Amino acid sequence: MLFLTSIDTTIATTSVVAITRDLGGFEMSSWILTSYQLGYVAVIVVFAKFSDILGRKSVFVFCIIMFTAFSAGCAASQTLAQLIIMRAFQGLGGGGCFALSAICLIESVPQSRYADTMAKNGVFIILATVLGPILGGVISEHTTWRWIFIIKYDQPPKPSLFYTFALTTDSSSAPIGLFAIVIALIGIPNGYPHQGRMLQKPIDSKSKRIWAQIDLPGSALLIMATLSFTACFQEADSSGFVFVGAPLAVVYFLLPQRFQLVNGISSLDAGVRVLPFGISSSAGVVLSGRIASKAKVPGIYLVLIGAILQVIGFALLSTLSSSETIEPAIYGYMVLPGLGTGFCYSTMIIMIPFVAKKCDGSVAIGAANQFRTMGGAIGLAITTSIFNGYVASQLSHLGIEISITELTSTAKDTLPEGLQTEIRSVLSDAYNRQMLVLCAFGAAQVPVALFLWKRKQIVTA
Structure with a gap:
């Protein structure tokens, strides 16, 4: 489920152009990713706490069912609005799955193995992030974009929101989520992680104890506050807020679009062209975990190194030209922020059990993942706002009568070659400005990391 929920964060990035050609609304295209992240971020802490009260297994299975059902809804969407709504509910299930997966991983090993375990499993998350754009590109290139949300369905899309799915047979197949449900039901012990322990109170008082522990008004307020705070950035010109999680999600949204719209591929x-960033991110996760566990390097130093690598790499990516030919140097530029993102991503998660109280461990991990996802959503909102504002003003200044949505269609190809060159230059400058924003995100991680500074630094070995 870590793999599935992570791949759904990026699999649509290379399909955005195809989706908006079919459904329209390119100026709202970032909502295809952001709606998923908003749903994702809204419930991570809530589901983490609910799993403390109701049990890991039951909450986990519920989240997988929700994720699977609304994945089917995404595939069947007939308008961009429907797709955005379905993605949001898919994100609710995905956020719960991610939170419970991370919690169960931590609870399954002793503290001395946290760094090594999280590094290994971080590879699955980064691998999903790497494969997402490639799989999305393969599917969009050779069939309908709808297949990115499920394996396949038995008939072409029709004007309805849901289809009937079945487990894999010779004639049909189902979302992988159904297979995950079976694995969860069989593989997770009942009562995990407290299986085998006797109840201290009579069974008939259990339901009363459960409802006494659930803070429904607080949970509702947390969800609404998170959604309101994050969504406002998507709808407004934004500045001022930065989160550590921004670079990973934003890069996978921006670079594939740049390659398609500026370089025409x-x-x-x-x-495929984004692979250097993904591979180096995976390498950063593994390398930082090994350094932390074997060399016993304090986590704060790894975060600072990662932040510096991000600043340098994104600064270099902001210097790309508007040439249709892809500059070979871009692949080297992607490696630096990739390594830096991997360092920061894994180290921050690994450090949580060492700074949080044991009784708050699950909620702390959920909160960290919630802020990480909020960072991606807010970072994407800010960079999209900058892109749309700059492109619209520059096209208007040049007297080019073409909307941002039409930039993804064949309409721009009918323009004179000189105008096409000017449009390409405007788009290139807009993407370069977005990279400068990511530069600022990377730099902001330095003062944030310094809050973890201690006389005796935290070593996660």
Whole structure:
């Protein structure tokens, strides 16, 4: 489920152009990713706390069912609005799955193995992030974009929101989520992680104890506050707020679009071109985990190194030209922020059990993942706002009568070659400005990391 929920964060990035060609609304295209992240971020802490009260297994299975059902809804969407709504509910299930997966991983090993375990499992998350754009490109290139949300369905899309799915047979197949439900039901012990322990009170008082522990008004307020705070950035020109989680999600949204709209390559080719960032991110996760566990380097130093690498790499990516030819140097530029993102991503998660009280461990991990996802959503909102504002003003200044949505269609290809060159230059400058914003995000991690400074630094070995 870590893999599935993570791949759904990026699999649509290389399909955005294809989706908006079919459903329209390119100026709202960032909502395809952001709606998923908003749903994701809204419930991570809530589901983490609910699992403390109701049990890991029951909450986990519920989240997988929700994720699977609304994945089917995404595939069947007939308008962009429907897709955005379905993505939001898919994100609710995905956020719960991610939170419970991370909690169960921590609870399954002794503290001395946290760094090594999280590094290994971080590879699955980064691998999903790497494969997402490629799989999305393959699917969009050779069939309908709808297949990115499920394995396949038995008939072409029709004007309805849901289809009937069945487990894999010779004639049909189902979302992988159904397989995950079976694994969860069989593989997770009842009562995990407290299986085998006797109840201290009579069973008939259990339901009363449960409802006494659930803070429904507080949970509702937390969800609404998180959604309101994050969503406002998506709808407004934004500045001032930064979160550590921004670079990973935003890079996978921006670079594939740049390759398609500026360099004119296919969605599949665009996904492949982002591989250096994904591979180096995976390497950063593994390398930082090994350094932390074997060399016993304090986590704060790894975060600072990662932040510096991000600043340098994103600064270099902001210097790309508007040439249709892809500059070879871009692949080297992607490696630096990739390594830096991997360092920061894994180290911050690994440090949580060492700074939080044991009784608050599950909620602390949930909160960290919630802020990480909020960072991605807010970072994407800010960079999208900058892109839309700059492109619209520059096209108007040049007297080019073409909307931002039409930039993804063949309409711009009918313009004179000189105008096409000017449009490409405007788009390139807009993407470069977005990279400068990511530069600022990377730099902001330095003062944030310094809050973890101690006389005796935290070593996660």
